Amino acid sequence: MGLVTPAQSHDPYRAMDYIGGVVAGQLFQSPFAFGRGDGAIRPLVFAGPLEARGAARSVGRVREGLRFSDGSPVTASDVIASLNQVWIRGRGIRLREERDCVIFERPSGIADLHATLVTSWSAISKNGDGRTGSGAYVVGPGSTPERFELVRNPHYAGQQGPGAIESIELRCYPPDPDGRATKLVAALEAGEVDFTQVLGRDDAARLTRVRKLYQPGSSTAILYLNTERLDVAMRRAIVTSVDRYALTSLCYDNPAGFVARGLLPPRMGSYADEVTQAPVDRGQLAKTELELLVVWAPRPYLSRPAKVADALAEQLAKVGIRLTITHAKNADDYFGRLEAGDYDAVLSGWIADSGDPREFLHSLVHGNSVLAPGVDNPSASNLARWRDAEADQWIARIDEGSQGRHSEATAALIRHIGEQAPLLPLMYGPSVTVLSRRVRSFEPHPLNIYPVFAELSV
Numbered sequence: 001m002g003l004v005t006p007a008q009s010h011d012p013y014r015a016m017d018y019i020g021g022v023v024a025g026q027l028f029q030s031p032f033a034f035g036r037g038d039g040a041i042r043p044l045v046f047a048g049p050l051e052a053r054g055a056a057r058s059v060g061r062v063r064e065g066l067r068f069s070d071g072s073p074v075t076a077s078d079v080i081a082s083l084n085q086v087w088i089r090g091r092g093i094r095l096r097e098e099r100d101c102v103i104f105e106r107p108s109g110i111a112d113l114h115a116t117l118v119t120s121w122s123a124i125s126k127n128g129d130g131r132t133g134s135g136a137y138v139v140g141p142g143s144t145p146e147r148f149e150l151v152r153n154p155h156y157a158g159q160q161g162p163g164a165i166e167s168i169e170l171r172c173y174p175p176d177p178d179g180r181a182t183k184l185v186a187a188l189e190a191g192e193v194d195f196t197q198v199l200g201r202d203d204a205a206r207l208t209r210v211r212k213l214y215q216p217g218s219s220t221a222i223l224y225l226n227t228e229r230l231d232v233a234m235r236r237a238i239v240t241s242v243d244r245y246a247l248t249s250l251c252y253d254n255p256a257g258f259v260a261r262g263l264l265p266p267r268m269g270s271y272a273d274e275v276t277q278a279p280v281d282r283g284q285l286a287k288t289e290l291e292l293l294v295v296w297a298p299r300p301y302l303s304r305p306a307k308v309a310d311a312l313a314e315q316l317a318k319v320g321i322r323l324t325i326t327h328a329k330n331a332d333d334y335f336g337r338l339e340a341g342d343y344d345a346v347l348s349g350w351i352a353d354s355g356d357p358r359e360f361l362h363s364l365v366h367g368n369s370v371l372a373p374g375v376d377n378p379s380a381s382n383l384a385r386w387r388d389a390e391a392d393q394w395i396a397r398i399d400e401g402s403q404g405r406h407s408e409a410t411a412a413l414i415r416h417i418g419e420q421a422p423l424l425p426l427m428y429g430p431s432v433t434v435l436s437r438r439v440r441s442f443e444p445h446p447l448n449i450y451p452v453f454a455e456l457s458v
Contacts, residue, residue, distance in 0.1 A: 001451075002184045002193035003172045005297045006145030008331050011130040012123035013085040017331045018198070018299065018351065018449075021120055023170070025450035026150050027069075028123035028133035031060060031079070032114055033160065034355075036443040036455060041114045044159055045079060045124050045134070050104070050113060058104040058113060067155040068126045069138045076102050081128030086121040086379070089368075119353040120450075121379055136163040136454035146172045150453070161441075161455035168453055179298055179306040194436040194458065197451060200303025202253055204432050211435045213444050216267045218352035219301035219429035220260060222364075223312070224383035225345050227422050233284045235421035238345075240278040241319045247311055248427040251303045260425035262414045263364065268357045271411050273418030273425065280319040289322045290344040293337055296328035301349040301429030308426070309347050338371045338383060346383045349429070351449050353379070357410055358398045365391050365417060384422035391416060 001022070009016055010023035029044045043049065045066065050058040066074040076097045083095060083102075094105045104113060116122065126132035136156045140149030148170040156163050171193070173183035181203055187193045189209055204212050223242065225235045248255035262271045294309045295302065302308060306327065313323040326343075328334035337343060352360050359379070363369050367389075369382035394413035398406055417423065433444055433451075440457045 001168060001170045002187055002196040002198070003170055004175050004181050004184055004198050005331065006172045007143075007148035007170050008145055012120050012125070013128075013130045016120070019170070020331075022450050023139075023148065023150070024120055024123060025135070026137040026168075026453055027135045027139070028120075028125055029135050029160070030119065030122045030124065031117040033118055033452075041118060045074060046102075056106055059098075060102045060104070062100050062102070063157070063159070064100075066134055066157055068132045068134050069153045069155055070126070070132055071155050072126065074124065074126075074134055076100055078126055078128070079124050082124045083122060085128050085130070087116070087119070115354050115356045116359065119359065119379070121353070136160055136452075137168065140167060156454070158454075160452050162457070163454040164457040165453060175298055177306075179304050181298060188434060188436075191436060194439050195442075195451065195456075196434050197432065198298070198300065199432055199434055200251060200298065200300075201430050201432050202251070203303065204434050205253075207434060209437075211437060211439075213431075213433040213435070213442075215431040215444055216265070217300060217429045217431040218265050218267060218355070218449060219299075219349060220263060220265055221299075221301040221308075221347075221349040221426040221429065222263070222383075223345060223347055223424045223426055225422055225424070226341065226343055227384050227386045228341060229287075229344050230290075231286055232420055234286045237280045237284045237319065238316065238321065239275050239421045239424040241280050241316055241321070242312065242424055242426075243277060243315055244424070244426050246315070247308050250307050250311055251427060255427075258427045258430070260427050263417060263423070263425045264357055264360060264410070264414070265352065265428050268352070268355065268360065269407070269410065271414040273414050275418045275421070275424065282320050285320060287344070288320055289324065290316075292323045292325050293334070293343040293346045293348075294325060294327045295346075295348040296330050296334050299349060299429070300351060300432070301427065302347070305347060312347065335371075339373050341372070341385055348383065349426075350381055351429070353449065358395060361395055361398070361410075361413060365413075365422065366395055367392050386420075386422035388416075388420065388422070391420075 007019045010020045012024045031045045032041050033044050035042045046060040047063045050060050079102050080095045096103045137150035138153050140151040143149045150168045176182050245259050248259040252258045262273045309325050363379045363381045367387040369380040370385050397409040438458050
């Protein structure tokens with residue numbers, strides 16, 4: 001597999017970049033997963049769907065014979081210890097063990113939990129240690145971040161696919177100074193790389209000796225504005241000065257299909273934030289010099305981060321705002337700066353871990369998702385550091401009532417975000433998979449943001 005950044009942290013209970021998620025997805029299994037092709041949710045760690053026992057209780061039975069990579073059995077106790085790491089936070093759910101079953105209890109009633117139990121932070125590990133999983137692969141000896149090896153887990157039970165490939169190397173091809181993935185593109189054309197999902201659509205379009213699969217994605221590039229430093233008038237002045245279409249045109253030949261109109265990717269629904277460009281009263285500008293932190297490498301939602309940052313600086317300069325651009329050196333540098341809140345704005349984005357809009361919105365705008373030192377929550381990505389009671393209330397209402405009420409609450413929250421301007425969605429990212437012609441059995445689905453190597457053969 002070809003990468004543009006090294007494989008670093010893969011602890012499923014801590015903040016990870018995309019590559020960390022790829023690795024964790026091979027080492028660990030969640031209670032459920034999206035199926036191949038049709039995307040239907042199917043059981044992995046559990047033997048079947050959750051069984052409802054009244055309005056306030058659901059039961060999941062652990063799959064018989066499932067073992068961790070060290071050969072020890074997966075138990076209900078392991079599942080509870082793992083879900084207590086991150087998944088349970090803010091849900092008001094109590095977990096308890098009953099022989100080989102996990103009991104989910106909530107006084108206010110249990111919603112359908114299946115879609116939330118496919119996420120990376122619901123991964124099951126031995127005693128919740130974040131190290132020993134039941135996935136098809138384990139970390140190979142001698143792995144380095146630049147050349148990371150996965151080898152087949154001898155105790156793998158086969159529920160995600162046969163695991164026919166004995167070993168997989170994740171090899172890093174660093175991008176050029178201007179952010180282009182020239183080395184990875186050349187390696188794909190030369191047949192050195194069999195698989196990648198980190199190229200932008202236009203980079204992939206230049207390839208001629210491989211197979212290319214394009215699908216609607218589940219990610220959004222975002223300009224986050226630090227609400228602890230910028231008041232609402234300043235934030236509104238910024239977002240109404242940005243030409244989203246022009247920025248999107250730097251990453252796509254057909255920008256109209258990718259320019260953002262709201263925070264949620266289109267496959268989660270069409271909800272417009274109603275933000276439009278407008279003249280700026282420079283008297284509204286409490287600050288005229290801002291520091292912009294830029295994500296350290298190209299992402300599925302932002303294939304030209306450096307170029308977009310420079311263009312954003314040019315746009316804001318026209319209204320009297322000067323941007324000082326800081327490019328994060330790597331993932332550790334990036335997350336360290338985010339935790340410290342040491343920035344005025346961030347150019348980055350978010351990739352959905354599930355098809356649940358509430359999960360997406362909770363990660364990005366809920367007050368509990370503000371990154372800070374000591375906050376151990378891999379889903380926390382409220383980089384605007386926005387603590388807004390009205391937004392939190394809308395999120396709480398999204399799962400309530402009928403589909404109509406769900407949609408009304410989502411639309412109201414997206415409009416509220418547009419009015420308060422803690423962030424500005426810029427463009428949507430497609431799902432782009434590039435495969436050599438010898439790779440077999442790959443069936444894409446937009447909700448499977450991480451590949452499942454156990455499904456593949458060569």
